Amino acid sequence: MVRMKNQIQSIAEKYSNDRTRLMDIFWDIQDLHGYIPHKALRVLEESLDISTADLRETLSFYHFFHESPSGKFNIYLNKDVASQLKGHEAIYAAFETECNCKFGSVCMDGTFGLFETPCIGLSDQEPAALINLVPFTNLTPQKVKDIVAALRAGKELAALVEQYGYGDGANQQIKTMVCSNIRQLGPVFGEKISTGEGLAQSLKSTPEQVIEEVKTAGLRGRGGAGFGTGMKWSFCRAAKGSTKYVVCNADEGEPGTFKDRIVMTEYPEQLFEGMAIAGYAIGAQQGILYLRAEYKYMQDYLEGKLKDLRAKNILGQNVLGKSGFNFDIRIQFGAGAYVCGEESALIESMEGKRGTPRVKPPFPVEVGYLGCPTVINNVETLAALPYILKNGGSWYKGFGTEKTPGTKLLSVSGDCEKPGVYEIEFGMTVREFLAMVGAKDAYAVQVSGPSGECINAQQSLDRKLCHEDLSAGGSMIIFNKDRDLLKYMRYFMTFFVEESCGICVPCRAGNIVMRNNLDKIRAGHANQEDLDNIFAWGQIVADTSRCGLGATSRNPIVSSFKNFPDLYKKLLDEKTNPLYDASFNLEASVEDFDRALKEQNQIGRNVHA
Amino acid sequence: MAEQTASNKPVVATISLAGCFGCHMSLLDIDDRIVQFIDLFELNKSPVNDIKKFTKRAHVGLVEGGCCNDENVKVLRYFRENCDVLVSVGACAGNGGLPALRNKMPLQECLVEAYLDAPTAELGKAIIPYDEELPKLLDRVYPCHEVVKIDYYMPGCPPSAEVFWDTLTSVIKGQGFDLPVELIKYD
Ligand SMILES: Cc1cc2nc3c(=O)[nH]c(=O)nc-3n(C[C@H](O)[C@H](O)[C@H](O)COP(=O)(O)O)c2cc1C
Ligand code: SF4
Ligand code: SF4
Numbered sequence: 001m002v003r004m005k006n007q008i009q010s011i012a013e014k015y016s017n018d019r020t021r022l023m024d025i026f027w028d029i030q031d032l033h034g035y036i037p038h039k040a041l042r043v044l045e046e047s048l049d050i051s052t053a054d055l056r057e058t059l060s061f062y063h064f065f066h067e068s069p070s071g072k073f074n075i076y077l078n079k080d081v082a083s084q085l086k087g088h089e090a091i092y093a094a095f096e097t098e099c100n101c102k103f104g105s106v107c108m109d110g111t112f113g114l115f116e117t118p119c120i121g122l123s124d125q126e127p128a129a130l131i132n133l134v135p136f137t138n139l140t141p142q143k144v145k146d147i148v149a150a151l152r153a154g155k156e157l158a159a160l161v162e163q164y165g166y167g168d169g170a171n172q173q174i175k176t177m178v179c180s181n182i183r184q185l186g187p188v189f190g191e192k193i194s195t196g197e198g199l200a201q202s203l204k205s206t207p208e209q210v211i212e213e214v215k216t217a218g219l220r221g222r223g224g225a226g227f228g229t230g231m232k233w234s235f236c237r238a239a240k241g242s243t244k245y246v247v248c249n250a251d252e253g254e255p256g257t258f259k260d261r262i263v264m265t266e267y268p269e270q271l272f273e274g275m276a277i278a279g280y281a282i283g284a285q286q287g288i289l290y291l292r293a294e295y296k297y298m299q300d301y302l303e304g305k306l307k308d309l310r311a312k313n314i315l316g317q318n319v320l321g322k323s324g325f326n327f328d329i330r331i332q333f334g335a336g337a338y339v340c341g342e343e344s345a346l347i348e349s350m351e352g353k354r355g356t357p358r359v360k361p362p363f364p365v366e367v368g369y370l371g372c373p374t375v376i377n378n379v380e381t382l383a384a385l386p387y388i389l390k391n392g393g394s395w396y397k398g399f400g401t402e403k404t405p406g407t408k409l410l411s412v413s414g415d416c417e418k419p420g421v422y423e424i425e426f427g428m429t430v431r432e433f434l435a436m437v438g439a440k441d442a443y444a445v446q447v448s449g450p451s452g453e454c455i456n457a458q459q460s461l462d463r464k465l466c467h468e469d470l471s472a473g474g475s476m477i478i479f480n481k482d483r484d485l486l487k488y489m490r491y492f493m494t495f496f497v498e499e500s501c502g503i504c505v506p507c508r509a510g511n512i513v514m515r516n517n518l519d520k521i522r523a524g525h526a527n528q529e530d531l532d533n534i535f536a537w538g539q540i541v542a543d544t545s546r547c548g549l550g551a552t553s554r555n556p557i558v559s560s561f562k563n564f565p566d567l568y569k570k571l572l573d574e575k576t577n578p579l580y581d582a583s584f585n586l587e588a589s590v591e592d593f594d595r596a597l598k599e600q601n602q603i604g605r606n607v608h609a
Numbered sequence: 610m611a612e613q614t615a616s617n618k619p620v621v622a623t624i625s626l627a628g629c630f631g632c633h634m635s636l637l638d639i640d641d642r643i644v645q646f647i648d649l650f651e652l653n654k655s656p657v658n659d660i661k662k663f664t665k666r667a668h669v670g671l672v673e674g675g676c677c678n679d680e681n682v683k684v685l686r687y688f689r690e691n692c693d694v695l696v697s698v699g700a701c702a703g704n705g706g707l708p709a710l711r712n713k714m715p716l717q718e719c720l721v722e723a724y725l726d727a728p729t730a731e732l733g734k735a736i737i738p739y740d741e742e743l744p745k746l747l748d749r750v751y752p753c754h755e756v757v758k759i760d761y762y763m764p765g766c767p768p769s770a771e772v773f774w775d776t777l778t779s780v781i782k783g784q785g786f787d788l789p790v791e792l793i794k795y796d
Contacts, residue, residue: 529758579686579689579690579757580686580689580757580758581755581756581757581758583755584751584755586679586682589679589747589749589751590745590746590748592715592716592717592746592748593720593745593746593747593748594745595717596716596717596720596721597737597739599717600717600720600721600725600737601737
């Protein structure tokens with residue numbers, strides 16, 4: 001106990017007993033003990049001067065933190081749609097058989113813990129699982145068997161990573177099975193650029209000029225909302241306060257998205273350089289990369305890159321000789337929560353709290369991290385900056401469409417020949433897209449993930465990928481005509497149910513109502529009124545929610561209904577008396593009672609017998 | 610529509626299923642307006658006047674409580690068939706309410722706890738009561754709208770007398786059920 005106390009105290013001291021660093025403190029404790037013991041909270045209570053209740057408030061929010069002893073090896077199997085399309089069921093069964101325990105529990109001898117998790121950013125190489133956060137891709141039941149057997153036999157986890165997906169394992173800091181799968185590069189990320197060029201160019205101009213250049217480029221945020229980047233920066237620059245922050249949103253939680261993973265593996269220099277450019281433009285000295293825990297395997301690699309950049313004076317004091325401009329970056333890990341990708345929830349999380357989105361305004365550009373003006377940008381947005389600043393805003397504006405200039409990285413998965421990442425110019429048609437990725441009999445495409453739109457592929461061939469038509473956030477999941485589309489829409493609704501932070505009642509409760517009504521439809525028990533009910537609830541949730549999760553959670557149903565009305569209509573029950581609810585079955589609902597009587601009232605004592 | 614009554618008064622019916630009668634008490638809490646009530650409405654099947662079977666179709670049916678047994682289901686369906694507009698009244702009818710606390714446990718465990726393992730049960734002799742006359746419990750407590758179509762909801766545990774009064778009088782004025790937010794806002 002004394003030893004544990006000392007350990008916990010020294011972890012807290014490592015972070016200067018700063019309660020806002022709670023996420024890091026929890027990670028360190030969990031790395032040490034395999035979970036976060038209650039006793040540790042008692043120690044933290046004193047060191048950080050916060051109550052156990054407050055500590056648990058944060059702890060219980062994140063699904064990668066364990067409050068009770070977990071397995072020696074914790075296996076997180078991706079249960080998301082991309083995995084389901086590639087045989088998730090068989091892998092699920094194989095893990096249960098081989099580990100001899102059920103998902104959601106730890107096996108008897110404590111060797112394995114089996115858990116499920118939503119999208120882990122590997123949709124192009126599913127089925128995939130994280131074992132102690134090390135990714136294992138393209139799983140088959142046989143591979144599962146081999147992996148579990150090897151671990152049981154005492155083999156090191158790292159030793160099981162045999163094929164290298166990135167750089168042939170030559171880089172000591174990243175030996176991973178994860179492949180980059182870049183299928184096509186465009187005019188931006190396809191250009192060879194030397195590290196520091198864009199930043200050097202920026203430093204020759206004033207910060208205002210840099211912001212102007214980004215405005216000229218017409219760059220819009222690549223994280224989903226598509227807000228003008230230059231505009232966001234100018235607000236932050238104008239905001240009062242001497243300390244400002246640049247935060248890179250690398251939470252990449254939208255199911256089906258993995259392009260930020262590729263940017264961080266293949267273009268880390270450009271990303272960090274982009275953060276420095278943003279720092280110069282708004283007047284910040286500190287950048288933070290908020291990285292989802294699913295990408296912990298990149299930690300050493302990215303830390304190594306940061307070190308290299310410091311050595312090159314692209315980070316550090318008087319960056320590239322510009323006196324007075326100091327800028328450095330640290331990495332902050334999340335711990336498994338989709339909603340933490342929402343910018344204000346992300347800030348809360350960085351401050352060591354639950355990922356509950358804030359009420360806006362004020363926006364983060366005015367009141368952000370630790371109350372200071374903060375610019376939050378997506379990975380892809382930031383990584384494009386060195387190219388823009390080197391070649392000029394008008395060069396960038398020359399690509400794409402009038403209203404959506406530039407290029408976009410798409411994460412493509414599902415039923416196609418060539419899953420992976422593609423850089424396209426905005427304005428590409430769905431027809432061109434499907435041909436490019438080898439989707440011959442595409443039926444539906446989930447564009448921009450569950451919060452986006454489920455389109456009817458054949459009816460949308462001439463639609464264009466750009467903000468003015470079909471907004472493409474990054475995730476493209478393709479379904480062929482043999483797929484039970486509503487099954488996946490149901491999964492997406494469950495995703496929102498599970499990931500809602502719960503602060504707004506309509507989002508917390510309404511998503512469940514919509515999901516349950518969809519179940520009723522799929523079971524053939526729903527009538528037109530139930531369908532109308534979904535839309536009515538969807539409207540309430542969208543109108544009254546605090547953040548984008550609630551604003552878009554109805555989209556899987558609304559968009560699939562709009563584009564595939566017959567899928568729904570053919571399931572509606574027109575026969576049952578509309579005054580009754582067809583899902584209620586009186587005979588079935590008294591079966592439990594009859595069984596209880598039979599099992600508990602012994603023969604002879606049963607009055608009825 | 611229900612046939613016009615001789616007095617031309619709207620016909621109201623009420624019922625308590627798996628509820629505590631608190632909602633009915635709240636209805637009676639309209640105090641002396643009960644006299645006006647009799648002037649304005651005709652009360653058909655209801656525990657208040659003990660009419661057991663509908664003698665005519667009702668315009669409005671008020672249902673207190675959800676369904677915890679097969680008899681509740683039968684009565685609720687009977688109500689649905691005999692009322693033009695059916696209103697789910699209170700937390701129990703709307704969500705299952707307090708009785709639905711058992712929904713987290715398997716029915717058998719509840720029965721064993723209540724009848725066999727109860728401190729007052731005679732060891733070895735206790736049984737789970739059963740008789741053809743007794744209703745059978747459902748696997749869980751259902752809110753009314755999971756059993757029949759419900760037209761309107763009156764939230765509250767119980768809804769206040771004002772809510773009852775305003776709801777019923779708006780019907781007469783032909784205003785539908787638009788209640789002021791202050792009356793049905795509980796947080
Ligand atoms: C529920 C939810 C999840 C989000 N997840 C992400 C994410 O994983 N990555 C991201 O960059 N933006 C995400 N966003 C959008 C961010 O709130 C924010 O708009 C974005 O990071 C701003 O960067 P940008 O202007 O460069 O796009 C999410 C938004 C919501 C509502
Ligand atoms: S909309 Fe949903 S996820 Fe967003 S703040 Fe409200 S409850 Fe949380
Ligand atoms: S809603 Fe409240 S008052 Fe009405 S029956 Fe239920 S418990 Fe009783």
